[in-house]
Structure formats: structure tokens, C-alpha cells
Amino acid sequence: MKSIAAPVTSDPAAARRTLRATAIAAREALPEETREVLTGRLVAHLERLFDDLRPACVAFCWPWRGEADLRAWLAAWLDAAAERSAALPAVLDKNAPLTFRGWRPGMELAVDCHGIPYPAQGPAVRPDVVLVPLNAFDGEGYRLGYGGGYFDRTLAVLDTVAVGVGFECGRTGTVFPQPHDRPMDWLVTEAGVFAPRAAR
């Protein structure tokens, strides 16, 4: 699948905005059947990584704007062992790290200030693996989200394994990482599991 050509610019903030918009548009343009096929491959690679990481509590995101839908796979993963748990992020404060709350299929959800569902109630939990959605990303493991800085703030204070999850259509040469960006420990796409060069 075609990846994104690097924008030629001396303005990294503008380049990041362009890359973010291009990556989201490319993903949203994927036909639904293609997205499902790519998600199936991605999940098979995630399963292989989980065999090594053996997480107990996994945070993921409710699918938004054409992101991979991991709900069915995580529901099956939860069913396979009683001690497993899953969590979703809650945006409770725009300028703070994300709060994670436990998720079970069918539970009551509220909708955050961006229109994304999250668990309406429940205590904050500490995931040992966080599946971080990728818009644009590079081989060093740096990523662009939606520009809110939420995962940047969260990963700065949470000791967890960060697994970037996305489609190859978001891959680019560099996302022009900024000092606040923390590289992903792993990247997982439909093409495989990657240990990024910049990871700890």
C-alpha cells in the first residue's frame, strides 16, 4: 500500500498538520471491506506480539474516523482468561493525561467532548499495555494523533508499554518529532510487528 510522501518544508508545525490531515483522509478513504481485511491482518500480528508481552490489562481506543476496530478481537481476548481486563481512555480534562476506565462489551458509555464514547463510570485503572492509534507515523516509532497532545501527556507519566496500531497508509519518512513526543515501543500494522529504531 502507498505511504505518504514527506512534505518539503522548513516549518515542522505546518508539515505535521499536513501529514495528520493526509493520513486521516487516506484512512477514511479505505473501502470498508479493505479496512476489514487490513484489520484482520493487523490483529493477527497483535496476537503474536501479545504472546510475547502477555499483558493483563490492555487499553485501546473506541474506533473513530476509520481507525482499526479492535473491539471484537479484544472481547474474544477477554473471554479467553478470567484475569484479563481491557480499558478505554476518558477525556475528563482537555489539558491533563487521559484517565483509563475498565471496559466490558455492552457496558454503559458516555460521549466525550470530541464525540468519542468512553465508560460512563468506574475507577481509574493502570493498563500495562496501551494500544495507541496512529494517524501518520514513521519508522522511528514517532506518531501523530489528532493534535490534542493527550497520549503525549499520558505516556509522559504512565509507565506502560506503548504499541502504536495503524495502517500502512499512514506511514511516512518522518513525522518531524518534537521534544514532547515519546516513540512507541512497538508498531503494529497489517504488514507486521516492528521494533522502532528510536524505542528504549
Ligand SMILES: Nc1nc2c(c(=O)[nH]1)N(C=O)[C@@H](CNc1ccc(C(=O)N[C@@H](CCC(=O)O)C(=O)O)cc1)CN2
Ligand atoms: N479512537 C480514539 N479515541 C481517542 C483518541 C484517539 O486517538 N482515537 N485520543 C487520542 O488522543 C483521545 C481523543 N483525542 C482527540 C484529540 C483532538 C481532537 C480534535 O478534535 N482536534 C481538533 C484539532 C486540535 C488542534 O489541532 O489543536 C480537530 O481535529 O479539529 C479529537 C480527539 C481519546 N480518545
Ligand SMILES: Nc1ncnc2c1ncn2[C@@H]1O[C@H](COP(=O)(O)OP(=O)(O)OP(=O)(O)O)[C@@H](O)[C@H]1O
Ligand atoms: N508531556 C506534555 N505535557 C504538556 N503538554 C504537552 C505534552 N505533550 C504534548 N503537549 C501539548 O500537546 C500539543 C499537541 O501535541 P501533538 O501535536 O504532538 O499531539 P498529537 O500527538 O497529535 O496528539 P495525541 O497525543 O492526543 O494523540 C503540543 O503542542 C503540546 O503543547
